[in-house]
Amino acid sequence: MPSVPSRLTLERDARRLWHPYTQAAVVPPPIPIVRGQGAWLWDEDGRRYIDAISSWWVTTHGHAQPEIAAAIARQAAELEQVIFAGFTHRPAAELAEKLAAILPAGLSRIFYSDDGSTAVEVALKMALQYWHNLGQPRRRGFIALEHAYHGDTAAAMAVGAPSPFTAAFAPLLFPVARAHAAYCHRCPVGRRRETCHIECLDRMEQLLRAEGEQTAAVILEPLLQGAGGMIVHPREFLAGARRLCDRYGVLLIADEVLTGFGRTGTMFACQQAEVTPDILCLSKGLTGGFLPLAVTACREEIYQAFYSTDRRKTLFHGHSYTANPVGCAAALASLALFEKPQTWERIRRIGRQHAARLARLTGDAKTAGKIADARQIGTVAALELRGAEGESPEDGEEIVEEGYLSSLGLKLQKFYLDHGVILRPLGPIVYVLPPYSISEAELETVWDVVTASLEVI
Numbered sequence: 037m038p039s040v041p042s043r044l045t046l047e048r049d050a051r052r053l054w055h056p057y058t059q060a061a062v063v064p065p066p067i068p069i070v071r072g073q074g075a076w077l078w079d080e081d082g083r084r085y086i087d088a089i090s091s092w093w094v095t096t097h098g099h100a101q102p103e104i105a106a107a108i109a110r111q112a113a114e115l116e117q118v119i120f121a122g123f124t125h126r127p128a129a130e131l132a133e134k135l136a137a138i139l140p141a142g143l144s145r146i147f148y149s150d151d152g153s154t155a156v157e158v159a160l161k162m163a164l165q166y167w168h169n170l171g172q173p174r175r176r177g178f179i180a181l182e183h184a185y186h187g188d189t190a191a192a193m194a195v196g197a198p199s200p201f202t203a204a205f206a207p208l209l210f211p212v213a214r215a216h217a218a219y220c221h222r223c224p225v226g227r228r229r230e231t232c233h234i235e236c237l238d239r240m241e242q243l244l245r246a247e248g249e250q251t252a253a254v255i256l257e258p259l260l261q262g263a264g265g266m267i268v269h270p271r272e273f274l275a276g277a278r279r280l281c282d283r284y285g286v287l288l289i290a291d292e293v294l295t296g297f298g299r300t301g302t303m304f305a306c307q308q309a310e311v312t313p314d315i316l317c318l319s320k321g322l323t324g325g326f327l328p329l330a331v332t333a334c335r336e337e338i339y340q341a342f343y344s345t346d347r348r349k350t351l352f353h354g355h356s357y358t359a360n361p362v363g364c365a366a367a368l369a370s371l372a373l374f375e376k377p378q379t380w381e382r383i384r385r386i387g388r389q390h391a392a393r394l395a396r397l398t399g400d401a402k403t404a405g406k407i408a409d410a411r412q413i414g415t416v417a418a419l420e421l422r423g424a425e426g427e428s429p430e431d432g433e434e435i436v437e438e439g440y441l442s443s444l445g446l447k448l449q450k451f452y453l454d455h456g457v458i459l460r461p462l463g464p465i466v467y468v469l470p471p472y473s474i475s476e477a478e479l480e481t482v483w484d485v486v487t488a489s490l491e492v493i
């Protein structure tokens with residue numbers, strides 16, 4: 037492709053577009069992408085890049101995966117959209133059945149929306165109205181974790197950890213009680229994982245003891261906090277949070293927007309701790325990364341608190357595109373791919389490769405000194421860099437801010453792009469989160485580039 041169209045697109049983009057999480061005054065212009073296949077994206081000038089972050093963590097089976105693309109085309113030609121109040125359709129019903137069959141046992145009701153943030157908004161509203169409908173409106177508080185990220189809509193921001201990103205929106209945010217996260221590398225209670233008993237959970241218990249009767253729900257990202265810094269939690273933390281919620285009669289909301297659909301090595305992260313939350317949020321990988329669609333799943337008992345001849349007990353929430361048939365068809369095609377053993381073989385192979393490369397990096401004297409912490413769960417691997425750690429605030433809540441504002445993050449991002457790999461470090465945290473279609477050789481290339489980047493910081 038000649039470079040002229042690329043300049044044209046950029047000029048038009050610069051004149052008219054406003055990109056998310058982008059300070060256009062300081063970052064390089066965006067790269068115009070024309071095509072994707074597997075782990076690769078091609079720009080207008082014919083350059084190609086390995087998408088090692090699955091395009092903001094959504095792409096699972098690879099870009100332009102043919103079976104999902106065909107399912108979308110078929111559905112769009114048959115029924116592209118229908119109002120979902122008073123009407124229903126086969127793709128929505130079939131997807132709900134399929135999800136209920138694979139979700140942690142007991143999550144039997146499916147409410148659709150459009151993206152991760154709305155899945156969380158619905159979960160929070162569902163939890164509040166559940167108690168309201170049961171005649172316990174005093175249960176209106178939420179407990180969330182340090183370093184949490186649950187999206188950018190108002191209530192999702194409120195339960196996310198406060199940061200300079202949310203500062204301007206303070207008038208929109210309701211107060212939330214903050215429990216410790218199991219950030220083992222920066223243990224909030226000064227323990228070591230080898231000898232600890234998950235004492236970081238004590239704070240959650242203190243909050244529940246003090247405010248449990250005014251608390252509607254605990255919300256957390258199970259096993260892996262993503263935007264907060266790819267923080268991997270011990271399974272015992274999640275299992276313990278479930279026990280505490282049971283003990284204090286509080287709902288548990290699991291935000292699996294990132295962790296769902298194989299990311300952590302199992303279909304859902306909760307399964308690794310044998311936990312069934314009361315409410316579970318899904319989006320990102322739901323459609324294989326093709327279309328925006330989200331799910332808030334809940335236990336039947338929660339649905340029953342809304343099912344009534346009293347119309348005031350209705351869940352008053354919905355979006356124009358709720359249960360879009362094309363999105364549901366994409367999700368069904370994606371789920372069919374998870375039924376193939378090759379998908380799980382790939383997920384396991386990515387996990388093995390990540391583990392081997394992390395071990396090599398932390399075992400080699402040349403690179404080990406640059407790495408403060410190496411962590412991995414399933415297909416997600418992260419390095420917390422030491423060089424940057426000195427500069428980065430001790431308070432990890434600001435890591436996301438670092439990721440956006442730090443010159444290190446931008447410098448590394450440019451290095452990766454120059455080497456044909458798309459990675460967006462969260463400040464001092466470089467992470468690899470590829471589509472499952474990535475080949476062994478492609479993933480080795482990604483790790484070679486990450487290794488080379490440690491020499492330039």
Ligand SMILES: Cc1ncc(COP(=O)(O)O)c(C=O)c1O
Nearest residue numbers: 151152153185186187262293294
């Ligand atoms: C755990 C988690 N929840 C919610 C969201 C918000 O999802 P969306 O960006 O689709 O609104 C994200 C996005 O990164 C996320 O990682």
